[in-house]
Amino acid sequence: MDRLIEAIEAKQNPSVVGLDPTEALVPEQIVASFAEEIGEQVEDPTEAPATQLSVAFFEFNRAIIDAVADIVPAVKPQIAMYEALGPAGIDAYAMTCEYAKQQGLYVLGDVKRGDIGSTAAAYAHHLSGIGTGEDAFDPWHEDAVTVNPYLGTDGIAPFVEAATSADKDIFVLVRTSNPSSSELQELELASGEHVYEHVADLIEGWGAETVGKSGYSRVGAVVGATHPEEGKALRARMPHTFFLVPGYGAQGGTAQGVAGMFDKDGRGALVNSSRGIIGAWRKSGKYDESMSADDALDLVAESAREAAKNMRDDLRAVLP
Numbered sequence: 658m659d660r661l662i663e664a665i666e667a668k669q670n671p672s673v674v675g676l677d678p679t680e681a682l683v684p685e686q687i688v689a690s691f692a693e694e695i696g697e698q699v700e701d702p703t704e705a706p707a708t709q710l711s712v713a714f715f716e717f718n719r720a721i722i723d724a725v726a727d728i729v730p731a732v733k734p735q736i737a738m739y740e741a742l743g744p745a746g747i748d749a750y751a752m753t754c755e756y757a758k759q760q761g762l763y764v765l766g767d768v769k770r771g772d773i774g775s776t777a778a779a780y781a782h783h784l785s786g787i788g789t790g791e792d793a794f795d796p797w798h799e800d801a802v803t804v805n806p807y808l809g810t811d812g813i814a815p816f817v818e819a820a821t822s823a824d825k826d827i828f829v830l831v832r833t834s835n836p837s838s839s840e841l842q843e844l845e846l847a848s849g850e851h852v853y854e855h856v857a858d859l860i861e862g863w864g865a866e867t868v869g870k871s872g873y874s875r876v877g878a879v880v881g882a883t884h885p886e887e888g889k890a891l892r893a894r895m896p897h898t899f900f901l902v903p904g905y906g907a908q909g910g911t912a913q914g915v916a917g918m919f920d921k922d923g924r925g926a927l928v929n930s931s932r933g934i935i936g937a938w939r940k941s942g943k944y945d946e947s948m949s950a951d952d953a954l955d956l957v958a959e960s961a962r963e964a965a966k967n968m969r970d971d972l973r974a975v976l977p
């Protein structure tokens with residue numbers, strides 16, 4: 658987590674841009690501009706739409722990354738958006754991670770994995786890559802991944818091990834931002850605490866051996882921006898755990914609401930916005946269906962930069 662914290666301090670910005678492209682979030686002329694090129698490349702014409710959209714996702718992401726790389730410390734590509742398109746989408750995901758890393762950004766792969774120990778060990782290759790020494794190969798280019806704790810310690814341990822040996826991190830779901838998160842997470846245990854509080858305590862334990870010079874461990878927690886009070890209490894309960902805080906913007910989370918999730922020095926949390934940044938072009942009032950693909954990409958980039966700056970300034974305003 659020390660690397661992430663250094664990156665946040667260098668940019669004086671505890672926010673991350675979520676790269677969650679969908680067909681609706683990419684201006685249609687950008688997608689259309691790849692029709693001819695893709696039509697010539699694919700053998701099976703039924704593959705063309707998914708391949709075309711995947712290429713468009715990558716170009717869209719690249720424009721956004723170029724526009725925000727000097728402002729934000731990190732990006733969080735959400736793999737679901739890419740997996741939806743099959744193998745071409747997965748390529749676009751990995752290429753996005755690689756490009757972001759080349760631009761000096763910390764890449765948080767939102768893959769939300771979790772399984773029995775032997776399978777978790779395979780998923781943990783997201784962090785450790787494959788091969789060793791001269792044959793080492795990292796197909797994913799992620800600095801961290803999100804993990805689901807439902808399977809308990811043996812579903813987490815392989816990720817902690819891989820993170821430790823590769824100098825990377827994980828973020829484990831604790832109190833998620835979605836409306837029905839309370840169905841399980843708020844259940845009360847015999848001890849009187851809630852399930853999510855018990856998960857919080859487990860996370861402090863899972864990370865205990867990996868606390869870095871920043872005072873935070875490699876095992877972070879995901880705490881939704883839509884739960885300001887619980888987030889504040891979790892901050893006190895989890896002194897060595899860095900928070901990923903999604904749910905800002907599109908889901909209603911605000912800078913005031915997340916302020917309590919930072920520590921007394923204004924560190925300890927990274928706030929995510931995806932649609933609020935990458936879809937900002939739709940609210941710019943400048944989009945026109947007849948504009949060229951290049952102009953649309955410029956608008957996407959310029960609007961994302963503006964939205965990322967506004968988010969940074971909003972967060973700075975509530976931090977010490």
Ligand SMILES: O=C(O)c1cc(=O)[nH]c(=O)n1[C@@H]1O[C@H](COP(=O)(O)O)[C@@H](O)[C@H]1O
Nearest residue numbers: 735803833834879881903907908930931932
């Ligand atoms: O792990 C996450 O990042 C996550 C956890 C959570 O509790 N809520 C949540 O929204 N997310 C992710 O954060 C992103 C939020 O996107 P926006 O609502 O568009 O900003 C999506 O990629 C979600 O999958």
